[in-house]
Amino acid sequence: MSFADRADERLVQDTSPKALLGNLSRRLRSGDLGMIPVIVGLVVIWIVFYAMNPRFLSSRNLVELSLDSATIGMISVGIVLVLLLGEIDLSVGSVSGLSGSILAVLLVYQGWPLLGSILAALCAGLLIGVFYGVLYTRFGVPSFVITLAGLLAFLGAQLQVLGSNGTVNLPGDSALIDFANFTFLPPWLSYVLAGVVGLAYLLARVRTIRRRSAANLSTPGLQSVVVKAVLITAAVAGVAWYLNIDRGIGAMPLLWVGVIIGMDFLLRRTTWGRHVFSVGGNEEASRRAGIGVDRVYISVFALCSMFAAFGGVLAAGRLQAVSQTSGGTDTNLMAIAAAVIGGTSLFGGRGSVYSALFGMLVLQSITSGLNLVGVDAYVRYMVTGAVLLLAVTIDSLSRQARKSSGSG
Incomplete structure (x- = not known):
């Protein structure tokens, strides 16, 4: 299937690591520092x-x-x-x-x-x-x-x-x-919060995928979205664990x-x-x-x-x-x-x-x-x-x- 935003070959994106680094370099040179x-x-x-x-x-x-x-x-x-x-x-x-x-x-x-x-x-x-x-x-x-x-x-x-x-x-x-x-949040609740954050990210991205798909636009792979959600959950849980050594969040x-x-x-x-x-x-x-x-x-x-x-x-x-x-x-x-x-x-x-x-x-x-x-x-x-x-x-x-x- 040909996506509307990839119909022009100039819009086709190379997702290889080398291409991603090149895109980042171009963004920085153009002043898009974020x-x-x-x-x-x-x-x-x-x-x-x-x-x-x-x-x-x-x-x-x-x-x-x-x-x-x-x-x-x-x-x-x-x-x-x-x-x-x-x-x-x-x-x-x-x-x-x-x-x-x-x-x-x-x-x-x-x-x-x-x-x-x-x-x-x-x-x-x-x-x-x-x-x-x-x-x-x-x-x-x-x-x-x-x-x-x-x-x-x-x-x-x-x-x-x-x-x-x-x-x-x-x-x-x-x-x-x-x-x-x-x-402060009880330790168990801070870990639940980490799961909620990851789940919220996943649901938001899935909603975006569905809307883009309905508009015949290219979408990120669901697998990569799941991986990012897991990483976000792990990062928040890691922060919560470390802060819980003292009083917590x-x-x-x-x-x-x-x-x-x-x-x-x-x-x-x-x-x-x-x-x-x-x-x-x-x-x-x-x-x-x-x-x-x-x-x-x-x-x-x-x-x-x-x-x-x-x-x-x-x-x-x-x-x-x-x-x-x-x-x-x-x-x-x-x-x-x-x-x-x-x-x-x-x-x-x-x-x-x-x-x-x-x-x-x-x-x-x-x-x-x-x-x-x-x-x-x-x-x-x-x-x-x-x-x-x-x-x-x-x-x-x-x-x-x-x-x-x-x-x-």
Whole structure:
């Protein structure tokens, strides 16, 4: 049978190992780097710090690393979304601090139930994002200016919400504290999760095979799909086994990864997601194609601020308190740097939500590794800045390579 996408002999693909390596080489030369730089960088960082201190790759340290990554990593998910549009949000740290303060004050001083306090904090973030989106779409104010003003304004609002006390300690028996610090999957459930992940991949690929076959398009072999599903299951089970040597897979990191998977599905498999990539790639062409560009901008700014609020809520649970410094220090730096280091382009239209995962792991690995070898804090900032500069340079060079090759 002749498949529609292989009717032209120029589309026939050679699947030999030599051909696959050649295709990979051509992709790299054309600037289509994908997640390769950040994954290579993460492996190098782990090898270097393990050589300097073997405790770096201990199960205990990796569990702590995953817990510490989830709070700012959740904020970085929203940053990825705005970067896909070629915009920026400089206020995510202040929004996260304000949202955490709203949660703490409602829960401790106003006697609200935990769920109601969390929803109020998330709604505050959502409304802030909608406000940003309206300012951007209706009045044309640059996102840099809007969010820079928001950084200052919501920092002041945070101080006002906290009042003269400055610090609010969450109740010691709070379910949020337990969730953020002490809730881990039982070992048996973590292995069941590994099986579910592999099965989900298999079912998704089988569905794709059926749809492509019905459209008379070429399909990957079922055997290769099964092999990949088995390998994915084994990899997740291996990670679970190693983390279970200490405490296991934390509920908060698992929630973070689940949000990333869900957002990746929305971006890749829904009309809204395709519109986000389209607007980020070429706003005017998207407008002429009938896409509601303003709605896309408003929805993305709203989600970004809501994820910032979500990160603030998780940080409150992780630290068991909210203070005037919550959301400050390097929260903005880490959230934005994670998205960029993870591979999301600053120029819009290219990237993946998984950038928040891998980029945050890189930054948190640097922090954890430098702490283990006993260097001063200023070195961490210098190293983080150097890694961020390197990531932006790679992004710029790959963009130039894509232009010269005519691929983007």
